[in-house]
Amino acid sequence: MPARNFSGPVSATIVLCAISLASPRAAEPAEAPEVAQPCLACHGEVLGEGVPPIAGHFNNYIQLQLVAFRSGRRQNEIMQGMAAGLSDNDIRALGKYFSSLPIPAAATQADEQPDLTKAGQRTAAQFRCANCHGDKFLGSQGAPRVAHLPEFYVAKALTDYRANTRPSSGGGAMTEVAGGLSDDNIKTLAHYLAVLP
Ligand code: HEC
Ligand code: HEC
Structure with missing residues (x-):
């Protein structure tokens, strides 16, 4: 009887579906709610x-x-x-x-202000930004990724922390750090972080 022949593969398929639903792969982004x-x-x-x-x-x-x-x-x-x-x-x-979701890729356009980048690298070392944000600025513990963010946005974020119009988690970490930054420091840091490879 044909029905009997089908029952084997059909129930196997059901079992396989149940397994793949129960264990979604971690690397797979979830569907947008x-x-x-x-x-x-x-x-x-x-x-x-x-x-x-x-x-x-x-x-x-x-x-x-x-x-x-x-x-x-x-x-x-x-x-x-x-x-x-x-x-x-x-x-x-x-x-x-x-x-x-996957982290967006680094910008690929050439760095047109390498001197500003070097100044930003020195400023980041001076203020020990990597201590919290990680060696590649991809984030660590409570400190978010700050590499590859748009330059204008990093400058705005640092200015907002300094003006205290943006609160900082991590015991007010960024309010304290940004309090010591000059406008020039902010400009160089924003450029450096945006063009990181
Ligand atoms: C003591 C740890 C610490 C240090 C040092 C530190 N950060 Fe942060 N940073 C944090 C934490 C924690 C946050 C998240 C704050 C929040 O809740 O908004 C943050 C957030 C930021 C953001 C906001 C990112 C976004 O997506 O809006 C920027 C930009 C940033 N930090 C840049 C820097 C720069 C540049 C330096 C060095 C001048 C620095 N940080 C030093 C801990 C630190
Ligand atoms: C009309 C455009 C727009 C829409 C729609 C929008 N956002 Fe935003 N979002 C922004 C802008 C602009 C900022 C930057 C704010 C700033 O400069 O502080 C932002 C910032 C954020 C941040 C902070 C990013 C960081 O690095 O700190 C989060 C988180 C966020 N949005 C989540 C959401 C979520 C979740 C939704 C939907 C419920 C949403 N946004 C809808 C424009 C938008």
Whole structure:
């Protein structure tokens, strides 16, 4: 009877499906949850103008930033609006999803200001930025990746910490660090971190 012949392979398929559902590969990015859809217009593979990439940031870091935007402690008109309606569960889902995505690749265009890069490297050594952010600035522990972020965005972030319009996790680490930076320091650091290979 044909039905009997089919029963073997069919049940084997069901078992295989059950196994692959139960153990998703860690390297595989999760599917975007519903709540992440509006974010992708700006933070998707093609970034909106003036928007930093958030793919591959630490889960905890993303969640902390969203909580800070929601409470208004981190000030940015667009993001305060985006975060206002998010529940704690939404924030958990967003942290989980965006942290599962691969880190964007380094920029490939040639460095047109190598002197500024060298000055930035010296400034980063002077202020021991790598102590927290890791030797390649790809992030470590609570300190996020700061390599390959847009130059304007790093300059803005450091200026915001210095002005205390952006709170810092890690016991106020960045408020303290940025307090000692001059405008010139900020300019060189932003360039250096943006052009890292
Ligand atoms: C209209 C564009 C826009 C949309 C839509 C948007 N963002 Fe943003 N996002 C920004 C901008 C601009 C910044 C930089 C804010 C600043 O300079 O402090 C930002 C910053 C962030 C940061 C902080 C990044 C960092 O490195 O500290 C996170 C996290 C974030 N957004 C998550 C989200 C999530 C989650 C959503 C969807 C719920 C979302 N954003 C929707 C424009 C947008
Ligand atoms: C004592 C540890 C420590 C040191 C030293 C340190 N950082 Fe940070 N940095 C942090 C932590 C923690 C955060 C996350 C803060 C937050 O919650 O916004 C951070 C965040 C940042 C951000 C924001 C990234 C983003 O996506 O918005 C930038 C840019 C940055 N650091 C650059 C630097 C630079 C440049 C130096 C050296 C001048 C430096 N940091 C030194 C711990 C440190």
